[in-house]
Amino acid sequence: xxxxxxxxxxxxxxxxxxxxxNCAYENTAFDYFPWYQQFPGKGPALLIAIRPDxxxxxxxxxxxxxxxxxxxxxxxxxxxxxxxxxxYFCAASMISGTYKYIxxxxxxxxxxx
Amino acid sequence: DSGVTQTPKxxxxxxxxxxxxxxxxxxGDLSVYWYQQSLDQGLQFLIQYYNGxxxxxxxxxxxxxxxxxxxxxxxxxxxxxxxGDSALYFCASSALAGGNEQYFxxxxxxxVT
Numbered sequence: 001x002x003x004x005x006x007x008x009x010x011x012x013x014x015x016x017x018x019x020x021x022n023c024a025y026e027n028t029a030f031d032y033f034p035w036y037q038q039f040p041g042k043g044p045a046l047l048i049a050i051r052p053d054x055x056x057x058x059x060x061x062x063x064x065x066x067x068x069x070x071x072x073x074x075x076x077x078x079x080x081x082x083x084x085x086x087x088y089f090c091a092a093s094m095i096s097g098t099y100k101y102i103x104x105x106x107x108x109x110x111x112x113x
Numbered sequence: 114d115s116g117v118t119q120t121p122k123x124x125x126x127x128x129x130x131x132x133x134x135x136x137x138x139x140x141g142d143l144s145v146y147w148y149q150q151s152l153d154q155g156l157q158f159l160i161q162y163y164n165g166x167x168x169x170x171x172x173x174x175x176x177x178x179x180x181x182x183x184x185x186x187x188x189x190x191x192x193x194x195x196x197g198d199s200a201l202y203f204c205a206s207s208a209l210a211g212g213n214e215q216y217f218x219x220x221x222x223x224x225v226t
Contacts, residue, residue, distance in 0.1 A: 032213055043115065043203050043217035044156070089156060095213060100146065100169050103156040 002027060004092050006104025013080055014112050021107045022074045023090035030092040034101070035064065035075050038087045047088075048075075051095075080111045116140065117206050117218035125224045131192040134221045138185055138206030144168070145187040146207070146215060147179055151200040162187055194225045 005024045013019045023033075031052055036044035050057045050064040050073065057064045061078040077084055087108050091101040116139035126132055138145050147159040158171035162181035173179075176194075181187040191198060201222050205215040 034214070036217075043117075043219045045115065046214060046216065049214065093213070100158040100161060100171055101148075101156075101215060102158070105155045 002102055004090060004102050004104045006090050006107060008107060009105070010108040010110075012110045012112065015081060017080050017111070019077050019080055019084075019109055019111070020074055021088050021090070021109075022072065023092075023104050024070075024072045025092045025102075026071065027092070028071070029094055030102075031095050032093045033064070033066065033073050034091050034093070035062070036089045036091065038089065038106075044089060077109075080109075082111050082113045085110050115216040115218060117204060117216055119202075119204050119218040119221050121221060122219065123222050123224070125226065126194060127226055128194055128196060130194050130225075131190065132194065132223065134189040134191070134202050134204075134223075136187045136189070136204030136206075136218060138187070138204075139216055142206035142208050142216075143185065144207045144209065145181055145185070146205040147173075147187070147189050148203045148205065148217075149200050150203060150220070154200075156203075159189070191223070196225050199223055199225045 034049035035047045037047050038044045048059045048062045052068045063076040066073045087106045089106050090104040093101050118137045120135045143164045146161045149157045159173040160179050161169040176192050179189045201220045203220045205217045207215045
């Protein structure tokens with residue numbers, strides 16, 4: 001119930017492509033879903049986050065799509081660039097409650113030049 | 114730069130030893146979270162402090178303890194170290210008790226030999 005399942009484990013796309021990373025959760029009490037980007041040797045950096053009252057949120061080239069009934073959410077990276085090559089983590093949390101993040105297992109993205 | 118600082122950056126120690134990791138949250142943030150990142154376990158929540166008080170506990174071993182001081186910096190103490198404790202340890206901070214936006218530090222890489 002506390003798990004967040006993330007797929008794929010790794011992804012290779014050409015420059016300009018649109019990689020899509022998917023996450024699924026079971027606990028309907030989750031109401032905050034952030035995405036983090038992590039470069040080797042660095043801490044995770046908050047990219048974008050969504051709450052279940054909206055189905056889509058865009059920030060720059062990053063878009064989150066949220067399907068509350070399916071308990072799934074995904075990250076789309078538009079016009080991907082080699083500099084986007086990193087590991088991406090989804091997470092789920094509760095705005096009220098213990099506030100801890102439950103992280104997905106991560107997706108290693110490589111964007112080819 | 115997230116504004117969260119962690120020291121030391123790297124730590125190499127032997128089994129059975131004790132170490133202390135230090136974290137300073139972003140200016141104004143009252144909540145501090147500790148996470149462990151290992152290759153096989155991903156990012157795992159350990160413990161949260163809010164304004165000096167323990168707020169939530171995750172899968173933190175009894176050999177591990179933490180505290181948050183009046184100036185809001187936090188320390189994670191790891192004792193009786195085992196080889197399996199080798200990992201990256203991240204601290205994150207957020208403004209409120211509700212950790213909607215958590216900002217991660219650069220991490221401490223612990224190697225137990």
